[in-house]
Amino acid sequence: MVAALDGDASAYRELLRALAPHLRAYFARRLGTAEAEDLVQETLIAIHTRRSSYDRTLPFTAWLHAVARYKLIDHLRRAKLRRTLPLEEAASVVADEAEESVSAKRDVERLLATLPEAKRKLVRQVKIEGLSVAEAAAQGGLSPSAVKVGVHRALKSLSAMIGRNP
Amino acid sequence: MKTDALIDRLSEKAAPVPRGAAWRRLALGTGAGALVSCAIMLAWLGIRPDLGEALATGAYWMKFFYTLLLAFAALWLVERLSRPGARSRVQMLLEALPVAAIVVAAAFELMHAAAPARHRLMMGASSDVCPYRIVALSLPVLAGVLWSLAKLAPTRLVLAGVAAGLAAGAVGAFIYAFHCDESALPFVAIWYTFGIAVAGAIGGFAGRWLLRW
Numbered sequence: 001m002v003a004a005l006d007g008d009a010s011a012y013r014e015l016l017r018a019l020a021p022h023l024r025a026y027f028a029r030r031l032g033t034a035e036a037e038d039l040v041q042e043t044l045i046a047i048h049t050r051r052s053s054y055d056r057t058l059p060f061t062a063w064l065h066a067v068a069r070y071k072l073i074d075h076l077r078r079a080k081l082r083r084t085l086p087l088e089e090a091a092s093v094v095a096d097e098a099e100e101s102v103s104a105k106r107d108v109e110r111l112l113a114t115l116p117e118a119k120r121k122l123v124r125q126v127k128i129e130g131l132s133v134a135e136a137a138a139q140g141g142l143s144p145s146a147v148k149v150g151v152h153r154a155l156k157s158l159s160a161m162i163g164r165n166p
Numbered sequence: 167m168k169t170d171a172l173i174d175r176l177s178e179k180a181a182p183v184p185r186g187a188a189w190r191r192l193a194l195g196t197g198a199g200a201l202v203s204c205a206i207m208l209a210w211l212g213i214r215p216d217l218g219e220a221l222a223t224g225a226y227w228m229k230f231f232y233t234l235l236l237a238f239a240a241l242w243l244v245e246r247l248s249r250p251g252a253r254s255r256v257q258m259l260l261e262a263l264p265v266a267a268i269v270v271a272a273a274f275e276l277m278h279a280a281a282p283a284r285h286r287l288m289m290g291a292s293s294d295v296c297p298y299r300i301v302a303l304s305l306p307v308l309a310g311v312l313w314s315l316a317k318l319a320p321t322r323l324v325l326a327g328v329a330a331g332l333a334a335g336a337v338g339a340f341i342y343a344f345h346c347d348e349s350a351l352p353f354v355a356i357w358y359t360f361g362i363a364v365a366g367a368i369g370g371f372a373g374r375w376l377l378r379w
Contacts (some may be wrong), residue, residue, distance in 0.1 A: 007180055008180070041172055
């Protein structure tokens with residue numbers, strides 16, 4: 001490290017190469033291999049950018065260990081913050097819900113398309129647009145009971161189709 | 167990126183780090199902050215008009231050395247805390263020592279004073295403004311010390327922040343002593359120390375957020 005501080009690039013490269021496996025083992029023991037590699041790189045960068053904080057009269061391993069430990073604690077602290085404040089996850093959950101409602105709508109449209117024109121219109125008015133039976137009857141020029149029966153039959157045939165084709 | 171590629175890239179940028187780089191940076195941050203504080207002090211409060219006569223008394227030098235010792239001990243503590251894995255217990259003791267000494271001396275002076283004079287020895291004429299002026303004058307120094315620390319590697323952020331605050335407070339008090347005309351030991355022991363401690367607390371809060379790396 002002292003040679004590296006004096007500007008010896010090859011000694012520095014050798015030092016970092018030798019440190020990487022140690023750091024990998026250190027973090028893997030505490031976090032698991034997947035996260036460990038990120039922290040190895042982060043710690044190597046810290047060793048580089050903070051190298052002026054190394055006191056040449058003190059043991060290098062004590063400095064290195066303290067840097068790695070700080071990076072580990074910092075990582076755990078940030079991981080904890082993420083768990084209590086799952087902003088990134090929240091966005092994807094919202095996206096999932098929106099996608100679900102869009103695909104549900106598509107399914108309903110596909111089913112409705114299989115009905116005859118008159119019945120499709122009744123189901124759409126009463127069940128989706130929310131008109132009352134009397135309103136739908138007035139619009140279609142039918143009796144209220146005819147509307148009721150039509151809607152009922154249409155739903156029955158739709159549910160039969162869903163049952164056949166889950 | 168692959169770790170090996172990262173290592174190659176880092177080692178290409180292995181510019182030599184001169185010995186004493188950390189100290190130089192701390193001196194730069196503290197010095198720049200102190201200059202700003204001096205300028206604020208001159209524009210805001212001004213130097214006491216009787217400074218020439220005051221230099222002949224022990225009271226002035228007592229304040230001078232008390233704050234200076236605290237400042238140097240705190241800066242040494244900051245330097246230790248900016249290095250991962252370095253011990254700092256001796257420096258903490260060194261920081262506490264001047265405080266203990268002045269408290270004992272102040273108690274001694276109070277005991278030997280006549281009872282009616284004691285209140286005046288402790289409160290002086292400016293106890294209501296002294297701590298907050300010291301804190302105000304310490305803020306530019308605190309900014310400078312924290313700037314230095316942010317490029318080093320403190321691993322105990324709150325503690326390093328407190329040390330930076332104490333150093334800044336002591337420098338602020340040192341500068342304020344050029345204006346302040348109080349000369350009683352108990353006054354200095356209480357109000358200077360209080361102002362410096364408040365600066366230390368501010369440093370602790372700031373360090374927790376500003377010193378992460």
